Amino acid sequence: MTEVPLYRLRGVVRRFGGAVVLDLPELELGRGGIHFLVGPNGAGKTMLLGVLSLLESPSEGEVVFDGERIFPGPGPSEAAARRVTLVGQAPYLFDTTVLGNAAYGLRRRGLGRTAAEAAASEALALVGLKGFEGRRARTLSGGEAKRLAIARALALRPQVLLLDEPLANVDEANRRILEELLAGIPGRLGATVVATTHDLEEAYRLGGRVIALRGGRLADVPPDNVYPGLVVVRDGEKRIRVAEGVEVCAPTVREGRVHVAVDARAVVLSRAPLDSSARNRFAGPVTSVRLCGDHVRVTVDIGVSLSAWVTPSSLRELGLHPGDRVTVSFKATSVRVF
């Protein structure tokens, strides 16, 4: 029996002032882990988060949460709504103490003051705000305020925690605390985390599933060619092993486990090995050739699946078809390590 997905969206369209800001023919989110909605400003990330919070109804389409159809319909049942909590990009803190903020949701769920404050204190400890209980919430720094907002949501032990740009506009120290916190939530609290970000590297660093959005639609996975890997030293030179027998040359000072991203526009395809300065050269069969707007995406299996963007005219010149063997080359400087 297949597991019921946590969210199932079908034909979801959201209009805003006549313009379509969200258009998702089909999207499913599984249980557990971290999902990142990645895209530039105006990609529809926040709107999608609103729909997932069950507080924003789509203009059209169907939203099923945990097997319960929410839209179209009268909206979420109280039980469903209570399993999902959203933390906004610039979270609002109530004009009271840190503890009063963290206990707010629990009090609204009918918990007595003592019980609510005990659970709220636990949540504050989770985000590293133990000892801040009696402080006025408005005196916290930006990063601390974000952590408090997350604690306020976590205190409710939600099944789904939705976070809008949780790592934006925080200083380095808070950012590290937040990253560790987010990465630990699914395992420690069993909650599914859905977060938006415009920073793809952030998404990969936290080991999340990436859902790319652009102009309100699911983008054709723009994060091409991102691989987890291990830094190894061969012939006195650092390389990143991304798969058995596949080692990528890239300038890096990092050690251990990293991610590499190869710019798909910088990958050169050729029928025969090229005599060039490119440090990375691999060969493999073409697995797909797809026209995407004004360019063609050619995917080659070099041990991992690597995409290259070429113009339609160069594709014609090369005469590539799936199954053809090609050589791919790219310079070490076109590889980002993070």
Place this chain on the structure above:
Amino acid sequence: MEYLWDGLREAAGMLWRLDPEVCSIAWVSLKVTFLSTALAAAAGVPLGAWLAVSQFRGKRVAVGILNALMALPTVVVGLFLYSLLTRRGLLGPLGLLYTVTAMVAGQFLLAVPLVAAMTVGVVQGADPRVIPTARTLGASPWRARLTLMGEVRWGLVAAVLAGFGRVFGEVGVSMMVGGNIRGYTRTLTTAIALQTGRGEFALGLALGIVLLGVALLVNGAVQLVPRGAAGREP
């Protein structure tokens, strides 16, 4: 100028030994004003809050009328109420003319538009994130609105204090429907007008000092209301 110094000296003496006449008049004033302000707050704050959050046709007109009523001259309210309460008036049989009840009613009419209009401003100026935040944390729509009122509490306090200030120093209503009856409906303002007219300058001055003191105290309290508390986070 001699009379002024003499008057001031005598007034200071009256205040120093807590002259019973001065105390009785101040007490009537405070009682009437507290009662009318409390009632105006009970009616004006919910009315203003409702106007601020609800959407209906004619809302702008309603808020506009409220704003216009803030400038209502006190004697006009006194006149209007007098015409209702006088023996030949619509509410004449109730026998309320020249009573504390009539004064409270008049001052209530003066304060309600001010309290309500200021509440509209305070609630509309609240941070737009309050209600969504409360909702996503599980508050019902009603509870979320209550949370909003809690967030702007200092702005509401300022609105009520402004209402108090508006009625504490008014003469028109108190004079016309209170009648300035000694020991019963004689307030600080009506007494000052009467005593000064009768040449009892010292008593007028003593009462004036009390009136000024309370007015300044209330004004000071408004200044002490935390800034920004009524609106967005700094």
